[in-house]
Each structure stands twice: as C-alpha cells, then as structure tokens.
Amino acid sequence: METSPAVRLEHTYSATPERVWQLWTTAEGIESWWAPDGFTVQVSKLDLRPGGELIYTMTATAPEQVAFMEGAGLPLSTESRKTFVEVEEPSRLSYSSLADFIPGVDPYDFLTVVEIRPESSGTRVTMSADAMHDEEWTERLAAGRANELANLGKVIDA
DSSP, X not given: OOOOOOEEXXXXXXXXXXXXXXXXXXXXXXXXXXXXXXXXXXXEEEOOSTTOEEEEEEEEOSHXXXXXXXXXXXXXXXXXXXXXXXXXXXXXXXXXXXXXXXXXSOOEEEEEEEEEEEETXXXXXXXXXXXXXXXXXXXXXXXXXXXXXXXXXXXXXX
C-alpha cells in the first residue's frame, strides 16, 4: 500500500456551530449537501453515537458523472457505511468509512475527523481524513470532500 499525505481541508461558514452540526448530523442535513456535484445521497440509517452507523446510498445523476462511473467500471449507486468514533456536539465528529466499492481492492476503513469551532466571522470547519489506498484515490477523496464542503456553504448561504 502506497503512503499518501492525509487530506486536510478548512472552510469558514457564516453560521453558528450548532447550525453546521445540525447539517452534518441529521438525515435531512446530510442529504442537502453531502454528495459531490452530480450525485445525490439518500440516508437509510443514522445512529449518532460512538459505535453507531451512518448508512447512505450515493447515486451518480449528472451525465458527466454517470459517464465517469461507467468508464471507471464503478456502479452508479454505492451504499456507504460510516461508523461514528467520536460525537461531541457541536464541536467534534469523527467516523470510520468503509471503502468496499473499489474494483480489485480489498475493503478497508479510513478515518475522518471534523472539528467545528466558532470564530468571529462564523464557524470554522476543519476536516482531516486518512489517505486512501493510493494517490489517485486520495486525490479523488480530497476533491470530493472539497466539493462537499463548498456545497455545505451553498446550503448555509441559501
């Protein structure tokens, strides 16, 4: 397994930490922004406690994303499972994600940590994630998470 640097992203939102927390920890909130552009998310289980699970299905809907997924040999819909490790309302959330959808790669877990901190201009979110199995997938993870954080900003600003 190739080693990659961990993903670290930061974004400041014009909302309270409680509002950001609500968007990150409810099915309605997650479904409103979680997916990268061109995808939708449907939450089927949300048990917000250490050891609890978030299970959702992400589906490619935009023509360019459908074409990318088909070209990469990936299904258009993927069920994802995350297990909560830390739940400290409204300041810290961490979860382990199961990567079990990559052709030719044995399933494995990777950790994401989200820190939510008030500051004078709103709320600062710092997201850190473990590297995935190779550089290409780590870059995809970083791009997807950056897009998701931008989408969270759009929901907050709407």
